[in-house]
Amino acid sequence: MADHGLKFEIESKTVAEFRSLDKSGELILQPEYQRQAVWPERAKVSLMETILLGYPIPEIYLSYETSPEGEQTASVVDGQQRLTSLLGFLNNKFPLDGLEDEQLREKFEGKFFKELPDDVRQEFFQYRFPIRRLSNLADEFVRAVFARVNRVNMVLTEQELRNALLPGPFNDFLKDCSAHEISSLSGVFSGERRKRGGDLEFYAEVFGTCIFGLSNKKAELNERYDKISSDFEDYRDRAAEFLKLLTYLGDTVKWVGRTRWSNIVDMFTLLHSSWGLREDLYGAGQGRATQVRELLDLFQRAVSVRKRKGENGEAAGLLESLAAMTGITVTEAESVVDDYTSGIRNSSDLGSRRVRSQQLTFLLSKKLAS
Incomplete structure (x- = not known):
């Protein structure tokens, strides 16, 4: 097995933590090698519904870089579509249209995030995403991880892999x-x-x-x-x-x-x-x-x-x-x-x-x- 010194630390982050990272500019949602956001509305709503139900979501890969001055950024290696959708919902870019769960549909169908009850929004912010953390890796290895993960998951086109x-x-x-x-x-x-x-x-x-x-x-x-x-x-x-x-x-x-x-x-x-x-x-x-x-x-x-x-x-x-x-x-x-x-x-x-x-x-x- 090849040894490139790769380290994949397992941790988790709440929705609130991702929002803070994004607001501070520390979260890089679309590194140069990433594709554009392509999820349709129904997929975005389905993810929000999953969070509201408290069901698990596949892990997200983040590549952390720390500068000599102590400044840190986190680039999304895998999970861009999920996080882009999440932040879009938090910023009231789309409503919950087409919910599948009957109880959620009765309560929240057609509502934007800002229209959800305080206790629901608070619980939503506390939902945890599983994270694979890559720390201070060379760009070529980060790209290789990105391509390998997405090739296995069959979610990228050939050109997206070439990019x-x-x-x-x-x-x-x-x-x-x-x-x-x-x-x-x-x-x-x-x-x-x-x-x-x-x-x-x-x-x-x-x-x-x-x-x-x-x-x-x-x-x-x-x-x-x-x-x-x-x-x-x-x-x-x-x-x-x-x-x-x-x-x-x-x-x-x-x-x-x-x-x-x-x-x-x-x-x-x-x-x-x-x-x-x-x-x-x-x-x-x-x-x-x-x-x-x-x-x-x-x-x-x-x-x-x-x-x-x-x-x-x-x-x-x-x-x-x-x-x-x-x-x-x-x-x-x-x-x-x-x-x-x-x-x-x-x-x-x-x-x-x-x-x-x-x-x-x-x-x-x-x-x-x-």
């Missing part, structure tokens, strides 16, 4: 991508996907694909992520190029309502195809950028019509316009759209990804060469 175990410049770059204007313009990420790190995983996968080529997501994502993370200096220039491409597409694509580019599958293809043509795209001038904008809009509309099996007349008009814009025949345009649409199925499959990228790259190349 915990692989901090640093690559992770910072992915956050820059996620914060880029194109992420909000496209509407490609739901709030839930962002909370669970899905946006970071998406950009990690696309960037890895731009560097190393198309692959099956499940087969190579982790390997590529580890390589880029450990040697990010070798990829820093290409990371800057990738952000430049995001800016170009953010300024060029017609972001009106929800388009094909608002889907993960299509956005992935757009970024990968554009990466290979980026020098031609940048050098084409404003007039050509406008034409690229119209081409991408026309193409995504044609794919949408094909996918939902729209009227033949509608499809025919779009295909004719697409052919005229790129200098190909209507038959070729129809083949491109059909092949791309077929590649949307089994979207993470290597063959499907290759088909989509080939067809979109073909159209963009035709337009840029005309």
Whole structure:
């Protein structure tokens, strides 16, 4: 058994003690490796109900650090969702809606914490959480504990584990991508996907694909992520190029309502195809950028019509316009759209990804060469 000098002291803390730690600024609820608060209201209420009933709750892991000046902080390694919910209830952020226990429901349904009787609030403050205390450990060990505990409990996504175990410049770059204007313009990420790190995983996968080529997501994502993370200096220039491409597409694509580019599958293809043509795209001038904008809009509309099996007349008009814009025949345009649409199925499959990228790259190349 490996010996890292880890010490896990067992103790307990009351709700009142956690509130005091939070008010004094000594409690760090969301260390850099932690995920965002994602619990739905029903889960929060269920935890408050458990406390009101006096039932036990799984232990919380706290990592304590003491400075040479004697200042102490406690970072939440495991239990962030529970403590965030607890403090939210104490601060009257949500009421007790949907209580399961009949007696509690009759007394407290719909009430905020401040509306509970004095004796109930006093007893609530005295409820004790079991604590595992980690004292003055190196950051790498705290992260390892966080990842190990959550992996065993099956509560983290793969990307949340990567965020915990692989901090640093690559992770910072992915956050820059996620914060880029194109992420909000496209509407490609739901709030839930962002909370669970899905946006970071998406950009990690696309960037890895731009560097190393198309692959099956499940087969190579982790390997590529580890390589880029450990040697990010070798990829820093290409990371800057990738952000430049995001800016170009953010300024060029017609972001009106929800388009094909608002889907993960299509956005992935757009970024990968554009990466290979980026020098031609940048050098084409404003007039050509406008034409690229119209081409991408026309193409995504044609794919949408094909996918939902729209009227033949509608499809025919779009295909004719697409052919005229790129200098190909209507038959070729129809083949491109059909092949791309077929590649949307089994979207993470290597063959499907290759088909989509080939067809979109073909159209963009035709337009840029005309």
